[in-house]
Amino acid sequence: EPEVTQTPSHQVTQMGQEVILRCVPISNHLYFYWYRQILGQKVEFLVSFYNNEISEKSEIFDDQFSVERPDGSNFTLKIRSTKLEDSAMYFCASSEREGGYGYTFGSGTRLTVV
Amino acid sequence: AQTVTQSQPEMSVQEAETVTLSCTYDTSESNYYLFWYKQPPSRQMILVIRQEAYKQQNATENRFSVNFQKAAKSFSLKISDSQLGDTAMYFCAFMGSSNTGKLIFGQGTTLQVKP
Numbered sequence: 001e002p003e004v005t006q007t008p009s010h011q012v013t014q015m016g017q018e019v020i021l022r023c024v025p026i027s028n029h030l031y032f033y034w035y036r037q038i039l040g041q042k043v044e045f046l047v048s049f050y051n052n053e054i055s056e057k058s059e060i061f062d063d064q065f066s067v068e069r070p071d072g073s074n075f076t077l078k079i080r081s082t083k084l085e086d087s088a089m090y091f092c093a094s095s096e097r098e099g100g101y102g103y104t105f106g107s108g109t110r111l112t113v114v
Numbered sequence: 115a116q117t118v119t120q121s122q123p124e125m126s127v128q129e130a131e132t133v134t135l136s137c138t139y140d141t142s143e144s145n146y147y148l149f150w151y152k153q154p155p156s157r158q159m160i161l162v163i164r165q166e167a168y169k170q171q172n173a174t175e176n177r178f179s180v181n182f183q184k185a186a187k188s189f190s191l192k193i194s195d196s197q198l199g200d201t202a203m204y205f206c207a208f209m210g211s212s213n214t215g216k217l218i219f220g221q222g223t224t225l226q227v228k229p
Contacts, residue, residue: 043159045217045218048216055214089157100147100149100166103161103215
């Protein structure tokens with residue numbers, strides 16, 4: 001069964017450093033998403049992306065965050081200057097169609113900011 | 115703004131028994147989608163079941179079924195014949211009719227299936 005692949009599975013970074021979280025969506029999917037889950041809390045929407053542009057972003061997705069699909073296969077989330085409160089599990093997801101068909105989520109990247 | 119509420123932080127059930135997880139939501143939209151996602155200890159998010167609001171028939175996937183009450187804005191998940199592998203966090207989620215595909219999640223319910 002096709003999978004959404006996220007790398008790395010765990011990343012530790014120093015506060016103030018830039019991090020890039022990588023995702024390879026399912027190949028025929030057109031809609032891409034990032035979510036985050038602070039440990040023990042609910043999953044929160046960050047951003048949706050379609051046709052090489054952001055469709056919607058949440059209040060969490062401020063100027064420190066950016067997304068890119070640089071080469072038609074990878075979908076990346078960059079955090080420019082990490083803060084302690086950015087420590088969370090970050091999930092990438094993709095879907096073939098718009099609307100309520102549900103996504104396929106990746107297995108997540110655990111980001112720890114020290 | 116849409117909200118999703120899961121009022122049961124933790125539940126437990128004996129293996130082979132039936133358990134129901136509750137979810138309520140708030141929206142002014144008439145057409146939307148509802149989902150249940152399972153998050154086992156591996157932290158992977160797995161789609162369990164989906165419901166389209168304009169369909170009155172409750173969705174069913176094997177041992178998983180929902181009780182969708184549109185007027186009451188309630189969307190509960192019933193797990194029949196519970197198995198040890200059902201132990202996980204379960205999230206209820208809402209998607210509106212806009213085409214951005216944004217999911218709004220509830221706080222989650224931790225379900226433990228006991229042998």
